[in-house]
């Protein structure tokens with residue numbers, strides 16, 4: 693059986709049920725209007741990685757969206773732990789913890805139409821890191837990442853059409869992910885991950901203005917000095933990535949993955965091994981952290 697088809701146990705509004713049997717009202721605000729927040733969380737060998745960070749970011753998004761989840765941070769963490777515990781598999785489990793504004797009396801975007809409590813769902817999938825660790829190809833999307841004027845990208849919300857449309861462009865062009873620029877032309881992130889470049893002794897990543905402020909991103913910026921790299925958060929353009937010594941993407945769902953090319957332009961020196969030495973060292977350090985840290989089930 694393919695990992696994606698394994699009938700895991702998921703959580704739906706207080707009940708632990710098989711993924712194949714899980715249902716929610718068509719009047720749920722998430723289904724009708726994409727109105728909610730989510731977190732992607734990984735389980736490594738029976739340990740939930742960076743649980744507190746995920747719960748904190750979830751509650752920040754809910755505050756911004758004015759959604760009361762009906763449980764506090766401790767209660768939400770317990771849902772995550774109980775749901776993972778209900779599954780036999782102890783590694784390569786990925787959870788999408790999602791909170792929406794809940795059920796509506798009738799369709800319509802106005803939150804006054806909501807009747808029930810918020811919906812809390814924890815999807816669980818058997819999902820090893822999703823990208824080919826030997827490297828991926830990117831194209832630049834024609835669709836811009838939303839600016840804080842339109843929709844603050846820091847809010848980790850479920851309404852992902854902006855990124856899905858960029859992802860479609862990548863699919864059409866045979867690439868793995870799409871680079872999304874901000875409305876000034878600087879690199880924001882890929883449609884689902886954070887971007888990093890290594891050049892002249894610096895570990896560079898876009899400023900946290902048009903992006904989801906990644907938990908993986910924070911870990912890597914903290915690791916930079918161990919590798920004698922200077923961490924730099926800045927306005928970066930495609931130039932900084934295409935002319936970098938090394939570049940990679942990162943995130944909970946795919947971990948660290950080197951970028952082979954952007955728009956057909958190869959990254960790094962021709963014929964050099966991929967991943968490059970710094971990316972490889974960061975991949976090793978990240979693995980050491982995920983191998984040892986986390987909230988034990």
Ligand SMILES: Cc1ncc(COP(=O)(O)O)c(C=O)c1O
Pocket residue numbers: 732855881882883884885886904905906907908909942943944945
């Ligand atoms: C658009 C986007 N960028 C980056 C990330 C990576 O964030 P993290 O490192 O916290 O998984 C995510 C994760 O969901 C994301 O949706």
